[in-house]
Amino acid sequence: MPTPPKDRGTLSPRAGEATAFVDGDGTASCxxxxxxxxxxANYYGRKYTWSDDGSKNLGDWGIRDMALxxxxxxxxxxxxxYDxxxxxxxxQIITGLGGCLSNLHNYGYPYGGNWGDKADELLM
Structure with missing residues (x-):
């Protein structure tokens, strides 16, 4: 199992963030x-969950350009x-039904680089 990042910091919400988050434990539990x-990456750090279909502006949750x-x-x-x-x-980068992406840094970005820390919107 991967080890958690050393610089995760504490789990204290900022203004506009969801407060019902949990600390990821290194598994893709959802x-x-x-x-x-x-x-x-690797399912560590703050975990955010949604069940209602539709568009989610990740900036409204305080996590724009932060998902990995x-x-x-x-x-x-x-x-x-979407970026x-x-x-x-x-x-856009798609995660199929039942699928998971453990590290967005490992997926190529159409304009160069990778998908790490680029997501602005979630559509489900």
Whole structure:
């Protein structure tokens, strides 16, 4: 099992953040019917969960450009993370139903680099 990052800090919510988060334990644990994002790679750090389908502006949760792990355990369909771009198409990365991505730094980004810390919107 991977070890947690040493610089995680404490779990204290900032203004505008969800307060019902838990500290990830290194497993892709996400209850049936839920979509989950973690702040750190390999399912560590703050874990955020949603069950209602639709668009989620990650800035409203205080985690825009901060997600590094995903798990889609929703009841149906995929989930997409979008990076909002000005004057260019908004790229997306998809996590299929029942799937997970342990480290977004490992996935290529269409405009160069990787998907780590680029998600602005969650669509489920």
């Amino acid at each position: 209850g049936f019917g839920w979509t989950c994002l973690w702040m750190d 792990s995903t798990r889609n355990n929703n009841q149906s369909g995929g989930m997409s993370l 909002w771009r000005t004057g260019m198409p908004d790229p």
